Amino acid sequence: MIIDDAFDVELERLSDIDVAYIEPDDLKRYRRLLEVQTGLFRQIADLPSGLQPVLPEKEHFEKGNPLVDPEKLAIDPDWAKQSVSETGLTLFQMMTDSEDFKTRCLKVFAAGRMEPASFLRWSLGGGRIDETVLASELGITREQIRLWGREAVRPWYWKLAHDASKIDMKDWEKGYCPVCGYKPELALLVGDEGFRHLVCGLCHHRWIFRRMQCPYCETIDETKLGYFYLEDNDPYRVSVCNNCKGYLKTIDTRKWPPLEDIYPRVQMVKTIYLDGMAENEGYTSYPNIEMT
Amino acid sequence: MKVTRRKFLKLSGSAVAVAAVSSSAIAAGESLFNLDPARKYAAKLKTRYAHESTTICPYCGVGCGIIVSTYSGKVLNTEGNPDHPINEGALCSKGNAVYQIANNHRRMDKVLYRAPGASAWEEKSWDFAIKRIAENIKSVRDKHFITDSDGKKVNRVEAVASLGGAALDNEECYLWRKIATTLGLVFIEHQARI
Numbered sequence: 391m392i393i394d395d396a397f398d399v400e401l402e403r404l405s406d407i408d409v410a411y412i413e414p415d416d417l418k419r420y421r422r423l424l425e426v427q428t429g430l431f432r433q434i435a436d437l438p439s440g441l442q443p444v445l446p447e448k449e450h451f452e453k454g455n456p457l458v459d460p461e462k463l464a465i466d467p468d469w470a471k472q473s474v475s476e477t478g479l480t481l482f483q484m485m486t487d488s489e490d491f492k493t494r495c496l497k498v499f500a501a502g503r504m505e506p507a508s509f510l511r512w513s514l515g516g517g518r519i520d521e522t523v524l525a526s527e528l529g530i531t532r533e534q535i536r537l538w539g540r541e542a543v544r545p546w547y548w549k550l551a552h553d554a555s556k557i558d559m560k561d562w563e564k565g566y567c568p569v570c571g572y573k574p575e576l577a578l579l580v581g582d583e584g585f586r587h588l589v590c591g592l593c594h595h596r597w598i599f600r601r602m603q604c605p606y607c608e609t610i611d612e613t614k615l616g617y618f619y620l621e622d623n624d625p626y627r628v629s630v631c632n633n634c635k636g637y638l639k640t641i642d643t644r645k646w647p648p649l650e651d652i653y654p655r656v657q658m659v660k661t662i663y664l665d666g667m668a669e670n671e672g673y674t675s676y677p678n679i680e681m682t
Numbered sequence: 683m684k685v686t687r688r689k690f691l692k693l694s695g696s697a698v699a700v701a702a703v704s705s706s707a708i709a710a711g712e713s714l715f716n717l718d719p720a721r722k723y724a725a726k727l728k729t730r731y732a733h734e735s736t737t738i739c740p741y742c743g744v745g746c747g748i749i750v751s752t753y754s755g756k757v758l759n760t761e762g763n764p765d766h767p768i769n770e771g772a773l774c775s776k777g778n779a780v781y782q783i784a785n786n787h788r789r790m791d792k793v794l795y796r797a798p799g800a801s802a803w804e805e806k807s808w809d810f811a812i813k814r815i816a817e818n819i820k821s822v823r824d825k826h827f828i829t830d831s832d833g834k835k836v837n838r839v840e841a842v843a844s845l846g847g848a849a850l851d852n853e854e855c856y857l858w859r860k861i862a863t864t865l866g867l868v869f870i871e872h873q874a875r876i
Contacts, residue, residue, distance in 0.1 A: 410723055411720040411722075411724070413716055413719060423714070541714075581771070582762075583762055584749075584762065584764050584771050601749065602763070602765055612734065612735045613733075615734050616731060617731070617734065618729045619729070620729060620730070621728060659715075662720045663723050663727070664724070666722070666723060666724035666725075667729060670724050
């Protein structure tokens with residue numbers, strides 16, 4: 391069975407991972423981050439999200455618009471502050487001198503150069519900040535600032551996905567998430583028929599998408615579609631598109647041991663070697679696609 | 683390449699910016715994990731590649747969709763196509779076994795002939811087989827041809843029947859139907875109807 395929201399079990403499963411292809415410190419930090427994010431999520435899980443309880447106009451989906459518009463996202467400022475602080479410290483405590491980082495953060499907050507709710511909205515494409523200056527003041531890189539923004543806003547998006555799961559989204563036909571618009575991070579082939587479920591890389595919402603279509607560039611040209619697999623690696627494959635050079639890790643649940651549950655969040659981590667494999671073969675999880 | 687207009691959130695990556703979204707959301711972000719160990723580990727793995735394509739089941743008139751995985755012309759797997767509106771991924775027992783059209787050691791790949799009254803099979807050439815089949819059809823037809831029946835001209839053969847296979851395509855079926863009718867056959871059937 392596929393189990394989507396089982397944070398405590400997932401944390402336990404993550405502790406059991408001991409493989410050559412994941413650095414123990416990275417795993418330890420990820421696990422700690424997930425603990426922090428779980429706590430943040432639980433604080434807001436029962437609050438009203440502002441999402442409409444019914445499906446929006448059919449045209450909304452037909453135009454390819456996800457449910458959430460980040461520019462209109464209303465995030466509780468106290469929660470935003472807590473999330474930005476806790477995720478920042480968790481992410482960077484092992485990478486930088488944590489006391490120095492904490493001091494710098496407080497200075498930046500006090501000077502008003504980083505309003506937490508605005509920072510979260512910026513990380514999703516709403517508003518602007520001067521990331522170069524901010525990175526310099528905080529002693530981290532621009533890439534790390536973006537990572538921080540993404541991880542800090544993630545629990546809020548889990549909440550939105552959780553609320554959106556009550557909405558019937560069977561008319562959604564896009565390769566990006568119908569809730570938040572982010573790209574998929576994992577695919578599952580489900581049921582005897584092998585329907586393809588995509589798992590969002592941000593909010594972890596799961597939706598059905600066509601088997602024979604690239605979720606990134608949307609090509610249905612079969613000559614461009616294929617997958618890599620390992621001989622003894624039965625349930626796992628890496629679906630690839632030779633049109634945009636995008637890849638997506640895929641689990642064929644029909645080949646999964648029948649009595650074992652599948653935790654997509656854990657699998658995203660456990661299958662990092664497939665990311666390595668895809669990159670070695672010349673594919674990317676962020677294909678270069680021009681939008682019109 | 684271009685795709686239809688859409689809002690595509692990218693918190694990291696190298697895509698061209700969407701007009702409505704701040705460019706800060708589009709630039710590359712750091713991963714939570716150092717991928718170097720994963721790349722090194724993966725470099726030692728033996729990977730295989732499979733190409734996927736769709737086809738239609740050859741067996742009956744329903745026309746269920748099938749996904750075929752192949753590599754270098756070899757069929758690795760067949761399964762129902764969940765995108766297909768007719769079967770939505772389901773396949774009957776025959777459709778499920780379509781893999782064996784390509785891969786089954788029990789499939790005959792040579793002509794075998796058992797002479798009348800004989801108990802053993804002999805291997806023969808295609809030339810022999812086609813000639814023999816044509817001779818048999820002709821001789822049975824000539825022997826059992828009915829010119830008139832109940833005072834009417836019928837010009838038919840009831841001693842030869844034709845059963846078409848689902849692996850025949852429309853063009854082959856059309857030609858064979860013409861030949862069978864020209865020979866005078868009336869018992870002309872096809873597996874797809876059954």
